[in-house]
Amino acid sequence: MIAAVLAGFILAPVFAFSKKILVEKTAKLFALLPLILFVYFVSFSGQVASGEVVDFTYSWVPSLGIDLNFRIDGLSTLFLLLITGVGTLVFFYTSNYLKGHEKLSRFYAYLSLFMASMIGLVLSDNVFLLFIFWELTSISSFFLIGFNNTQEGSRKSAITALAITGFGGLFLLSFAIFSGGLTGTSRISEMAEMTEVFSSGTSSVLLLIFLLVAAFTKSAQFPFHFWLPGAMKAPTPVSTYLHSATMVKAGVFLLLRFSPHFSLNEWWSPVLILFGAITMVYAAIHTLFRTDMKGVLAYSTISALGILVFLIGLGNSYALSAALVFIVVHALYKAALFLVTGIVDHKTGTRDLTVLSGLRSFMWPVAIAGFVSAASSAGIPLFIGFIGKDLIYEGTLHSAMIWTTVVAVLTNFLLGYAGFAVGIKPFTGPKPEKSIAKPSAVLWFPPVLLAAGSLVFGLFPGLLEGIIIPAYEVTGGQDFHPLKIWHGFNLVLLLSGCTILLAILLYRFWKLNPEKETFISRFDPIAPKTILLKASLLFEKMAAFWTRTAQNGHLRNYVLIIIVALITALIYHLIGSPLTYLDQLIWTPLEWGEVVVVSIMFVAIIFTVFSKSRLAAVAGLGVVGYAMCFIFVFFSAPDLAMTQFTIDTLTVILFVLVLYRLPPYLKLTNNRLRIRDGVVSLAFGALITLLALEVMNESPARLISEFYAESSYLKAKGKNVVNVILVDFRGIDTLIEITVLSIAAIGVFGLLKLRLKKSEK
Template structure:
């Protein structure tokens, strides 16, 4: 990539964040027309990535980046192949339509500018995630999608349901993010690679590594939570508390597919193992069935679509787990088809709600005459979702059955799962597309009519694309399906399926699926009642379990805090000193690092006198009958150390020590007299014994550590550095002062800040104590 190309790609990745920064200003400036202006940003990004289609279709990969943290070897880098390019086009292309749709849906909303800012940041986060090459870049953008989705889901923060849904999504996906981080660290430790391109070039190195299983499970933890696989599926339907533009974007092209993207990206290095080909199909197939059955239970249009998204994600994970060439092709085709028809149907659901005042499918009907454009877009999207001929969804469904079939008992099970799941999704898709529009006219809370162009433009474009992309399947496969399938499979793959039906088992299974879907659609009311009865009988579910876990966590935290943070200073100090003693003594004992006991040195009599002064001071502190005497006696220790500094030829340190000890004693004595604390120690004997033990352990631990340090061979490199550079760099002759002021200036500033904060705390305490007698006198008067 040329320097200009690198710069343009970097600008494309940063453009959503720049647009997010100015979105509130533009919304105020252009009032209700800001959507047209803000949509320019994702449209330009789409055009930029479209320029890579020819190169990627020819088998090239585009990489680039800049040094982010050079000292740690961390780069802000990107890697664009068929997989990341397809995602980038979906994110920016559908993102353009979502921004326009949001302009109509939230017209007149007082916080529309804030919403635009959030949705654009979300777009930038997802875009950065799918093109990231560096592991660190991937993780940063992965977490940004969780944070920005939290802001979007909780956009209507005045409602408790929105706040709960946002928190739930953040907790579940945030825990998954930690799992992903651990997985990336394990992969790096196992292979030595820190980038996706390097990992893909390493071939089977990860599969052959002893840490393979640990890496696989941790990566699956991140992918399954992000893409709502059972039993982590519950957060996704609850995210429907967000405004419909968020739902449409979340489900079609962004966050929920991040986990699927990760699995597809790592398929060449993690796939083709028994664990991969067992765990993914089992969890994916389970999610497919659970999602469709739960969708059958719903009457809210958005919830019906949300649960089918859960099911679709399960289908994608199941196909990725099989990993064969046909299964990869099927997963790629279905992912693209799903992005188009699900985005369109969500926008249709929001449009119906916006214009009629309700999303309850049982309270809707006969809107075809009032909303003909919306009805047409809904039918187009439903035909693709149902896998009918001439639509892109048909190509995906045919390839699914070609990949599975009934080759053996294992694949036969998942073929049946796919048939049942696809049949249920057929019924739900057409229930969303037909029930509100056909049948007798039902009175709705608002007088329904066709929405403005901003609202129906998105579903019409996406619904039409689901048809056109299948009719020109040759071009679609050349530029999108084949390059993406090749990237997922790790080898060259050529997708050839067309809209012309080919007689064979896949076509037979498609016909069975459609027939089953029609049967489900005709009996959807009874199916809904049956599922409601089953769910009521079961009662408990993961969603309720989440609330129980959060309540248990809160109560446990409260109880632990009540024990650990009991508000008693002496308890905090005891725990601190015990921890210090344990941290020093235990490693020395366990690892045999205790120092050898030194012999008593031959010291001049005056050094013995100084030592004796220190011992006398220690005794005075211990046996002092009041705190003031103990504080004054404590200064004896400091003066003894200052005398040792002087005798050892360090008068500057000795002078500093004298000043510090004098000021400390004077200040503490003044404070103690002002506080009027109890003059004697009323602690019981057992507490005194405990304190003696703790202080003895700390003194012993510190003494042993200092002895051990003095017995280690002296390394004079640091001393030589300061001696050579103090005058040259810091322009000071006093090395100690230069170290404190220049080389350790930040550390010294921190120490000063600590002393200042301590002084302010003492001053506040003195003022509080001094005010009490006056307050008491006032009350008595």
């Protein structure tokens, strides 16, 4: 299993650094990678269909109890087959679509990296592993969306997509950390047994927010949807793979994977239904005003993702089965329509629906794929889209909320129109004036195969049940309803017929023109994209303000901020821990020698602080250091006293030599700043003193000290524990410290000996 997960990562650099001529000749063979993986994952379908779950565990971070946990169950199998199946066709299609492109090898590397990331994501049974692959999908999609990096639009779209999905990734990380801490495990399957953690209390609300933000950003739910239309700047294979079958469904996968965990949470269904409904209707309406084929497909994709979130929120048996079937339905017809769009653009040089017509004469296989996919998107009988649409209506009718059925009908007939506009409009009507070259079979075969899938599964829906039923059971569904072409004359059939009729009428009478797209652009100032971009500008201003105030290049400011932060943390600690230990301290009587030394130290400190001479201040610091030497002697630490004496002597000499050549003493701060610094220094010193007293009052952990005491003589043949630690146990560290000090001393010596000419000063 680990080889299957890592195969894409291993081959990505191989693709990237292959020679251009080699890649062009062997590009079709690159499709063997997803094809082999597809066959490998199909081999588990028998076990999965029988209700079996296959786990693979590899050691990762044993000290934290985190392993590489991979799990093949019904839900992961469904997505694995989509990822590798559609991936095979996309790899094959790309070999001709980008033929001759100078960066073809790099494109395959990015595609391979993305596929591997998605495979790892859907297989992960460890929440931290899930997060890692989640972020890898964002990074690899950034490279794919910005593939045409010479175009400003592509660069902006890639950055926007990365910013939105990366923002959601932070929430997923928060979810991973928080859920792992509350449940005591990082295994997703084990968390499912602790539904009380996810269903009640303030913590469950936070977990829900973290998960939903992550899912909504990745699956382009309102108001985070705007990155997906911009991502259409990417080449068509990217749009096909990322935005119809894989990446954008990662958020849907996340919701399905954790639906059993949140099944008892009172906010789970209402929030998903609300955001799903808004997204599906909002995006479906937008398809009416778009004239670019990719633009229509982008908004219809957002609407379809809204439907999936909406169905997961409804949560009844029909809705869950509808969601799983619609994942397949959408992948088949939307991937086919994207590939059809790519062929049209590749051969005509335009995707403008207002000028395209009559292409069926030049590319009839492509036209057939477009017609079939459009029919499936509209839910016409005998296509799998018809069964998916019927299940959607069953789910809404069993929800006891009439408005859900209304928005479902509204969305479905608008999506039907969008399918007709992209799959039928370019191929009907008068022929274009100039002849158009016929596409290669390498281009038209993938969309035809996908369209055939829509027809085959529509005629024989039982073929899907072996995959859908296990996935349905994983999501917590019960009493699965068999997939059938005919359910008799009922309300669902009536709604389905009305949907098809409305889609046909809308396609017949709604005329596309640029003025309509201009009209919808008038609402851009209040669009979520504009609002969120303005919010991002506010963040930039805050960052600029923080940089000017806190990160302005002055070392004294950095030190001040660090010390103030430490003071705040220590005060917070002391508030929660009263200073009761002060009464328990044993105060030994002071001796005259200690009083004299501390008095000298105090006077030296006062002298240093208020001195107006650098040399006098250095001398004062030297006195403080020598006083510390006496304190070490008083407390029976002569070795430390000698070390302190040596260091202080050398430090004073170095300071004197360096400061002697500096300009005369300058007063660079005013009284207000000096008072501030004095207060901060006194507060910090007082808190450190209290902290030291608290440490002295605590029972020390003696494991380390006992180890050194027992091992110093036996292993290092030394009786002085401190010396043995420095010379033997930390010998390399001490050597490096000596080296650093030596280099610094040589540098200081070189500066002292430097004699510059006046022209060089």
